[in-house]
Amino acid sequence: MSASPVYLDAATAAPMHPVARQALLAALDDGWADPGKLYTQARRARQLLDAAREAVAQTLGVRADELSFTPSGTTAAHGAVLGGLAGRRRVGSTLVHSAIEHSAVLHAAERHVAAGGDAHPVPVDRLGRLDLTAWSDAVRGPGVALAALITASHEVGTVQPVAEAAAACADAGVPLYVDAAQSVGRVPLPAGWSVLTASAHKWGGPPGVGLLAVRKGTRWESPWPADEREGGRTPGSVNLPAVVAAAASLRAAAADAAAEETRLAPLVDRIRARVAAEVPDVEVVGDPVLRLPHLVTFSCLYVDGEALLHALDRRGFAVSSGSSCTSSTLRPSHVLEAMGVLSHGNVRVSLHRETTEADVERFLAELPGIVAGLRAEAGVVGL
Amino acid sequence: MPDEVLDCRGQRCPLPVIAAARRMPEVPVGTVVRVLADDPAAAVDIPAWCRMRGQEFVAAITGPDGPAYDIRRAH
Structure with a gap:
């Protein structure tokens, strides 16, 4: 299903x-x-x-x-x-x-x-x-x-x-x-x-x-x-x-911007905190405070970014990635490169006016299992 | 000079990082392993792995075998 x-x-x-x-x-x-x-x-x-x-x-x-x-x-x-x-x-x-x-x-x-x-x-x-x-x-x-x-x-x-x-x-x-x-x-x-x-x-x-x-x-x-x-x-x-x-x-959008910022920023905070706590070996990147209210990025060690996007898509989640395998040039994102942060297994999640707390909760509930499954398939558990 | 060489040429990320992560615990502390990796993401991801794992990233080198990354087992 x-x-x-x-x-x-x-x-x-x-x-x-x-x-x-x-x-x-x-x-x-x-x-x-x-x-x-x-x-x-x-x-x-x-x-x-x-x-x-x-x-x-x-x-x-x-x-x-x-x-x-x-x-x-x-x-x-x-x-x-x-x-x-x-x-x-x-x-x-x-x-x-x-x-x-x-x-x-x-x-x-x-x-x-x-x-x-x-x-x-x-x-x-x-x-x-x-x-x-x-x-x-x-x-x-x-x-x-x-x-x-x-x-x-x-x-x-x-x-x-x-x-x-x-x-x-x-x-x-x-x-x-x-x-x-x-x-x-x-x-x-x-x-x-x-x-x-x-x-x-x-x-x-x-x-x-x-x-x-x-x-x-x-x-x-x-x-x-x-x-x-x-x-x-x-x-x-x-x-x-x-x-x-x-x-x-x-x-x-401008009329609702302040209210949307108030609604979405805590959801991004929640993603930042829960992903870091519940997915092992993950690097949540970007400034934790001086940041946009609707966007969060993290990289999962040993995980192929393209495989992760496909696995998320199969569960209904549409996200973006800065990993090299997801780009037509096969180069990692120049932004992640300039920051010196992990570029593989990268996911960017960005929220909008239709995003609900339930959407975020479902994503957070499913992500650890999806990442664990990909790591098990690749034989990298415990590395 | 490195103590040993791990040839990951032709492998796409994250495979070179995985290969390094598999090998490092098997070598004595202080050993320098050179990872040959021509995937451009390795230049970002091998130093990032060292930082996340507390291993020492010694240097990135471009030699006759193409781009290479020296890692010293720190613990």
């Missing part, structure tokens, strides 16, 4: 908020026209787009004209990095970034290096927190065009010292880009950044909508071929029904 499904991978994509679904369906009816045209249907689409932009800008605390909707969070991150570097190429060509940025940021950095630029990764400690001294030294270096820091680790949940990192950037006159994908709609945003990106399916919006906010006065230049839409920051027609749904769900 198959177990009832428990989805615990909100950090990849949260289940769609009911408000997003309603808004999406409504906007499919009257938000299909090109908002740039001059007829009635286009004006209706323009009103919907303007209202969506106004709502999202208010939640982020930016001006509407500082915000663009992109075709994904990944595109937003690519644009943030490459545009931030392009806008300051006369100053220099060095990108400073934490070693634990999202792969979208690192891939943009690789492109920049392949084109002759430099990238300077800054290490983190065992808990996944930025080395602020190394960061401050790096941003003060010659020719730094842009600095990039994730607000909180998408893999281990450790919240980064963005305010302090931003102060170091301000002292050095370097603009700071923050990838806020795991923070927007969940926790208050830090101050001091010049460029910010986020992704709607992380907060319960539809997939295929990213946010790119560029504060006034920031030297940022679009890295894409010219296009007048979305403030000239990202080319192509926006997926307007999805954008409307993203905006509606962000407003709903």
Whole structure:
């Protein structure tokens, strides 16, 4: 008999908020026209787009004209990095970034290096927190065009010292880009950044909508071929029904964020404590206190990460992993690597508004037996 | 130089770590075992195993046999 499904991978994509679904369906009816045209249907689409932009800008605390909707969070991150570097190429060509940025940021950095630029990764400690001294030294270096820091680790949940990192950037006159994908709609945003990106399916919006906010006065230049839409920051027609749904769900998520944090953080505490106590030879990683309210990561010694994901899936649990055997490149997660923590047998559990205490209890009840079973199969019990 | 070599080339993680965990209790305290492992996860997981088990991670080396990791049995 198959177990009832428990989805615990909100950090990849949260289940769609009911408000997003309603808004999406409504906007499919009257938000299909090109908002740039001059007829009635286009004006209706323009009103919907303007209202969506106004709502999202208010939640982020930016001006509407500082915000663009992109075709994904990944595109937003690519644009943030490459545009931030392009806008300051006369100053220099060095990108400073934490070693634990999202792969979208690192891939943009690789492109920049392949084109002759430099990238300077800054290490983190065992808990996944930025080395602020190394960061401050790096941003003060010659020719730094842009600095990039994730607000909180998408893999281990450790919240980064963005305010302090931003102060170091301000002292050095370097603009700071923050990838806020795991923070927007969940926790208050830090101050001091010049460029910010986020992704709607992380907060319960539809997939295929990213946010790119560029504060006034920031030297940022679009890295894409010219296009007048979305403030000239990202080319192509926006997926307007999805954008409307993203905006509606962000407003709903932000309104519930404090209550959800209060509800989910103790569940994450419980997972951290019980997994450490009830699964032998497990390393619960990330900062125990300065962390996101909805995300927890641990690694089980001697266990194959892919086998663990499959075993959990057979019991109805959907989780993510940073183990090398679960990645297409067969490399371990660069985040776990940068922290120097065990990378095999890794599981990331991330909760959302539909996650119940009973879901968490069932996961905690079944996990020790699943891990023990895999260890027995592999003949590693007692090692 | 290591006292003995454990060839785990071609094995995917966690197998090199398991091989080291099996061998270390069998050697005398103070023995240095070199683990040859070309799986990139070994570079993270062998030092992490040493830390979790209180064994001494001596060094990561890249030699003619590819990436290798020296572990000294500490207790």
